[in-house]
Amino acid sequence: MAGQAIHLKKEILVRIIKAFLSDNFEEQTRLIPFAMRPKGMEVPYRCCIYKERAIIKDRTIAGLGFPIEEDDETVSLGTYAKRALERTEIDDKNLTVLQAACKGCATNRIYVTDLCQGCVARPCTTACKFGAVSIVNGKSVIDDEKCKKCKMCVNACPYNAIVKITVPCEDSCPVGAIKKDETGFASIDYTKCINCGRCTAACPFGAVHEKSQIIDILKAIKSEKKVIAMIAPSIAGQFPGNIYQLKSAIIKAGFDDVYEVAQGADITATNEAKEFVERMEKGDSFMTTSCCAGYNQLIKKHLPEIKPFVSDTKTPMYYTAELVKKEFPEAVAVFVSPCVAKRAESFENKNVDYVMNYEELGALFIAKQIQIMDCEPAKYAVESSKQARNFGFTGGVADSVKSALNDEESIKPCIINGLNKDSIRQLKKYATSGTCEDGCNMVEVMCCEGGCIGGNATINNQKTAKKLIEQLSNESKDIEKI
């Protein structure tokens, strides 16, 4: 995400956590906008300090886990803090849009700039199939009513004088679930949204927020209950130090124990390898993976035709949470996640109580002043395999299934590295034709480009993150054959 917007969101999270840890949560939360924009401060982004504070208030509402859209501006942050403390249910609509920020963003349209030379050839008028381009006072003009935004005129102009004004959130969404409506505000259609989080990362104003469950998690930590963190495999590349120091750091932050979700990934890989053999023996032409929450949402909402080809094996989060709850039925299980899609998955799984993303865990470390590098390494009850620890980047899941097979040659994987309009079309083709390209019989699908290390709530850049994961996995044992 755009640097400053994400910096701001993290700062607000730290302040919310600090407020919770203080002796007056409500008052300290109410003061957040004033602490960040004190009287007399130079205004960094908006027209005036009052607007800045209003926007920070909105972002804080999301950080407290409430929808910004429903705020009528009369309720103080102190009251929101109180409501967050009192609530027992969490909202299953995971995203919320700070619509005040949408004002700065022009609507999606084709626009003729001053560079139009009013040329004689007028290729724009002939290129348009809808009669939307006409000449007024010697220059091209576009009729927005007729324009279908096909960009033919944009490509036809030899002066590059015509541009497409894009709305980043709309452009980033692979399923057309976020739209700027007539009023100019973006809103999310949850019947379509697959919770991929692409819009949160794409908006340069940082307008799309995850509704944080951090207060609910802090409440659980403060209570007598045992709270267990389940850390996704991609976390290995996200913080300073190694995952053994990270375990100590998470315990220092208040959790009672830490499980690697790679432990569940080992079960996923093993089960998926067995299922692959069965399906091939049965005569299926291909099978797709099923561990990505964004992909599973896509199947449910947009691509039901591929369901027969999707592995029935559960996700690493599912198996890990099952293990945790078997051992400690009364514990509160928190999945530590790279993306918003896992929040959607958690609402379908009674064993997962809360989801905390990497940014929120980072904010918790900052608020509690925990230096991961200074933490003593702590062992995990079960050491995960090399392949399971590689689940978080593209190619890792297919490779783990392959490695678990006795006959590695029997599998010919192909990879969908990121869901977008093209790759969704490709998956649809596989589903309707019942076969994949080039004799491939196993399709690994990752919603985010690069895999989980490309998730919307990741902290580190992909290249370094992958290197750090491989540093760990190269020292880990191989997965057992089925």
Place this chain on the structure above:
Amino acid sequence: MAKVEVKVCLGTTCFVMGGNNLQELNDIIPQKYGDKVEVMGSNCLGLCSINWEYSKAPYVKVDDEVVTEATVEKVLEVIDKKLG
């Protein structure tokens, strides 16, 4: 002339608040300045805990000069000024 010393803070706060983007400096600095400038990662420089100024992280120190909300461009600018 003494070498200019660039210390990139690798403490938790700086890392989480955007320090990962500064890893590029490890490649850029030797390329651009040869052995006139030395770049190194550093354990927490302790700057975030003074007055709780985590909001100004990530931090980089160029000799004794502290760069707040550091970006690659900001750090290079300070080095250029030092080298004259």
